[in-house]
Amino acid sequence: MRGFVILDFGSQFTQLIARRLRELGFYSEIHSYKYPTEEIIKKKPYGIILSGGPNSVYEAGSPQRDVAELRNISPLMGVCYGMQLLTHQLGGKVTKAHHREYGFNYVNWSTQIGSVPSKQKVWMSHGDVVEAAPRGFNVIAMSDGQHPAAIQGEGVLALQFHPEVAHTEFGLDILKYFAEDMCKAPADWDAPHIKDVLISDVQKKVGPADHVLVGLSGGVDSTVVATLLTKALGAERVHCVFVDNGLLRKNEFANVLEMYRKIGLNVKGVDASEEFLTALKGKTDPEDKRKTIGRVFIEVFDKSYDHKLPIKWLAQGTLYPDVIESVSSVGGSVTIKSHHNVGGLPEKMKLGLVEPVRELFKDEVRALGAQLGLPHQMLWRHPFPGPGLSIRVLGEITKEKLQIIKEADDIFISELRRAGLYEKIWQAFCVLLPVKTVGVQGDARTYDHVLALRAVTSSDGMTADWYPFEFQFLREVSNLITNKVKGVNRVVYDVTSKPPGTIEWE
Numbered sequence: 001m002r003g004f005v006i007l008d009f010g011s012q013f014t015q016l017i018a019r020r021l022r023e024l025g026f027y028s029e030i031h032s033y034k035y036p037t038e039e040i041i042k043k044k045p046y047g048i049i050l051s052g053g054p055n056s057v058y059e060a061g062s063p064q065r066d067v068a069e070l071r072n073i074s075p076l077m078g079v080c081y082g083m084q085l086l087t088h089q090l091g092g093k094v095t096k097a098h099h100r101e102y103g104f105n106y107v108n109w110s111t112q113i114g115s116v117p118s119k120q121k122v123w124m125s126h127g128d129v130v131e132a133a134p135r136g137f138n139v140i141a142m143s144d145g146q147h148p149a150a151i152q153g154e155g156v157l158a159l160q161f162h163p164e165v166a167h168t169e170f171g172l173d174i175l176k177y178f179a180e181d182m183c184k185a186p187a188d189w190d191a192p193h194i195k196d197v198l199i200s201d202v203q204k205k206v207g208p209a210d211h212v213l214v215g216l217s218g219g220v221d222s223t224v225v226a227t228l229l230t231k232a233l234g235a236e237r238v239h240c241v242f243v244d245n246g247l248l249r250k251n252e253f254a255n256v257l258e259m260y261r262k263i264g265l266n267v268k269g270v271d272a273s274e275e276f277l278t279a280l281k282g283k284t285d286p287e288d289k290r291k292t293i294g295r296v297f298i299e300v301f302d303k304s305y306d307h308k309l310p311i312k313w314l315a316q317g318t319l320y321p322d323v324i325e326s327v328s329s330v331g332g333s334v335t336i337k338s339h340h341n342v343g344g345l346p347e348k349m350k351l352g353l354v355e356p357v358r359e360l361f362k363d364e365v366r367a368l369g370a371q372l373g374l375p376h377q378m379l380w381r382h383p384f385p386g387p388g389l390s391i392r393v394l395g396e397i398t399k400e401k402l403q404i405i406k407e408a409d410d411i412f413i414s415e416l417r418r419a420g421l422y423e424k425i426w427q428a429f430c431v432l433l434p435v436k437t438v439g440v441q442g443d444a445r446t447y448d449h450v451l452a453l454r455a456v457t458s459s460d461g462m463t464a465d466w467y468p469f470e471f472q473f474l475r476e477v478s479n480l481i482t483n484k485v486k487g488v489n490r491v492v493y494d495v496t497s498k499p500p501g502t503i504e505w506e
Helices: 014-023 037-043 067-071 081-089 171-182 191-205 220-233 252-262 273-280 286-303 320-326 362-371 399-418 471-484
Strands: 004-008 028-032 047-050 076-079 093-109 119-132 138-143 148-153 156-159 211-216 238-244 267-271 311-315 352-354 427-441 444-457 488-493
Touching (some): 014 028, 081 119, 220 238, 220 362, 252 267, 273 286, 399 427, 399 471, 471 488
Parallel strands (some): 211 311
Antiparallel strands (some): 093 119, 093 138, 148 156
8 A cells, every 4th residue: 555654763753653644544654764765666655754763873883874865756754863864965964962952842933834833842852953954945943942943845844853752742733744735645544454454464474274373461452463363364273372370460361261252262271370470489670570471471372282283373462662662673772671572482483473463553453453343341451561460569479469469450440440530541550569668557567568559641652641540539549458458558659651661660
């Protein structure tokens, strides 16, 4: 399908550009900044976007690309590093900023761009700035710090800020201006197209006689993947395995297994809780716990199916936020934390990897699930990490600690549902801290655990803000937990956004 080509120079926001364009109805694909020119020409893109990145155009080894030849293919947009690269290669001047601009800033437009107001609140993250625009370009916006924030030339728009992030007001309007006014692109991309494209991709990748093994976690992502594969290949070729790793929420294994069978998945339940807890014994480092769980998952999957079947593929519900937090992109983005379902498979499994929603965000996966006919209640379950409660119990995992957090989590989530707040929140959970404090319960001194509550709002998991509960709600939840959950005598609420924190604590 014809659309936009986004060349990735290493920004952790690159995928957001594609996501925003899709929201506006424009198909888009992300490729390495090294993507061959002849391949771009074959796609006949309406426009090409150069992403941001962590480098300076003057650094040895910084990602470079001949932008003049790209300009001959279609209109160009440069974002952050993309703007600096365009300026540098087309004859302008880029220098180190005297005052770096990170986070919220304001830009002042001298030229009208769509419906964007003359003063706009934006999100910036850069150390270099454009000092002089290339010949034939006009500076059409300045930052409050008096740096060029936007330049425009024939068929080219370049921005020093990030229109793709939610923090930039009217960012969608700028992308729409580029797509519609400069590129004349039709808005003809939607969720049904995503479904059809992904089903077609799966059918092309998986051989006509091949079978697929799916590791189910109980969450939205793997459920949608299993349903998509079943739709594409048939239930007899898609073998789902749902593992009780001992790290699931209260009663989750039985409840979710029943749900899977109701929606027609070919699923096998495996109780491997002792294997996981034994492997995790004595481990306290969060990366060590994640990698241990990933390893044991693979081992369990390898033992959980009939090897006489022609299973050639393992499918996973990897999403793009998992990928960019786990692996450095082609342009050099920074690894934040590893995810158990990112990074490939051990050679001994001899299975190919199928990750059909790897390029999607959570909201797109939910839209895809709705197109596949999955029930609303299933699609709007809060995200649950693959490592489960192991990363919500800080420090060593024990059965006692798991029991505490399961009971507390059940109370917290039940109260959110009772108060009508569950679907207003992106993700909510409890964290058991490796800290004990003195308390008074039943007129006696206690020395028990501290439990943290976490609830955030988000649209895609890339950025998030803590949910502003009414104090009365927090009071009631705290009272319920400290009265009903043995082993907790203090409850706190996490008021940290992402960034600087991540959504999960580990």
